[in-house]
Amino acid sequence: MRELATGQANGKIILMGEHAVVYGEPAIALPFSAAQVTATIQSAPEDWLDSSYFSGPLTKAPTALNNLKELLHLLRHDFATGPVICRITSTIPAERGMGSSAAVAVAVTRAFLAWQQVEETPTGLLQYVNTSEKIAHGNPSGIDAAATSGTEPILFERQQPFIPFPLNLDGCLIVADTGVKGKTRDTVADVAHLMSVAPTATKQIITRLGDLTREAKTAISANQSYHLGNLMNEAQALLQQLSVSNGTLDHLVQVALNNGALGAKLTGGGRGGCMIALASDPQSAAIIANQLTAAGAQETWLQALGCRPAVSAWL
Known part of the structure; x- marks a missing residue:
């Protein structure tokens, strides 16, 4: 176990296809690295969250952060660790369609896995992130989790596998x-x-x-x-x-x-x-x-x- 570990995630945008995707047409999501989240994890006397939205004991975090509270509890349970302090900094604005909640979950999970010196796998990462996203959004499509943790554009349709493809574009x-x-x-x-x-x-x-x-x-x-x-x-x-x-x-x-x-x-x-x-x-x-x-x-x-x-x- 490291003394302190860091994880990062991108923002995301919908490049094309918003609204049409609701009716079975494709859409394209693009990882947007110009806006990012960084999280750090280290041992602490009690579970503590430090962010621009809330700073204090995790037990006193507002209900709007229940997804993050449950994610940290799940990670601690699965890896049988003691209390942690989680610090989060973000340049992704909340509630702007840029994948803020998913990016926070990706960054926190990556930091925790790095802290435990456990190799990250796409499947394992997304399982934790989607657990957090279900609490935040009820029934998420998974595209935010995939786009904020990836590096390539993704073509997606309802009830179809996501299709990453190369970003081969000047501009x-x-x-x-x-x-x-x-x-x-x-x-x-x-x-x-x-x-x-x-x-x-x-x-x-x-x-x-x-x-x-x-x-x-x-x-x-x-x-x-x-x-x-x-x-x-x-x-x-x-x-x-x-x-x-x-x-x-x-x-x-x-x-x-x-x-x-x-x-x-x-x-x-x-x-x-x-x-x-x-x-x-x-x-x-x-x-x-x-x-x-x-x-x-x-x-x-x-x-x-x-x-x-x-x-x-x-x-």
Whole structure:
């Protein structure tokens, strides 16, 4: 057992296919390493949690952290350890569709396994993370756990195995936070209402969003960043027709396009949360990010994609 051990995890974004995935179409999730969680584990006189959300004895942590409390209890039970102090730092905003809860569970589990000097396996890691996610979200798809612990894009469909594929794309992705919590429950319900009152037109939109997602996978694999940008733009127009965007998201999307983005769209549930934009190079990405901040984005992140060096090398 080490004195102190560290674990990390990425954020995640939905690149394409949100809402359509509810109706059996594919979606693409992308690990987003520009936003990360780091956790440390070490022995302590009593179980203790230190984070920006809560700092104190684990027994007094609020109910919103029950998933994390149960995860630590399970890990301690399985490895028969004494009390621990768990410290968590994160640059992933909560409730923005970026996989915050899953990333925390991944980072904590990795730190605990490293502390016990136990080799991490994908299956073992995901078992612990999905246990935490079930407490946090009831019946999670598992995509957040897979994306925040992985390094490749994932194509996923309901009740189908996840399909990782290479990120072979020049360019840079910008994520901008509107500062407003996403309203996934509301938007999913409203799309369902549209499906009931206007089934033919709504089904056509959903089917086209699925087609765009499949084309996006091909574009990513073939390093076709300009084509991917066009697909993102069409997807945003369709999501607007489904009423899941809003004025703030539409405004930030337009700001990105006006400043050289190849494509831009909302990501996740919509009516809040984040939007994403694709830039051709780091210099363009920096300009777009600055303009998004000037237009009201609360925070921006930049990530180089598969054919470029890490973002920290050029910013």
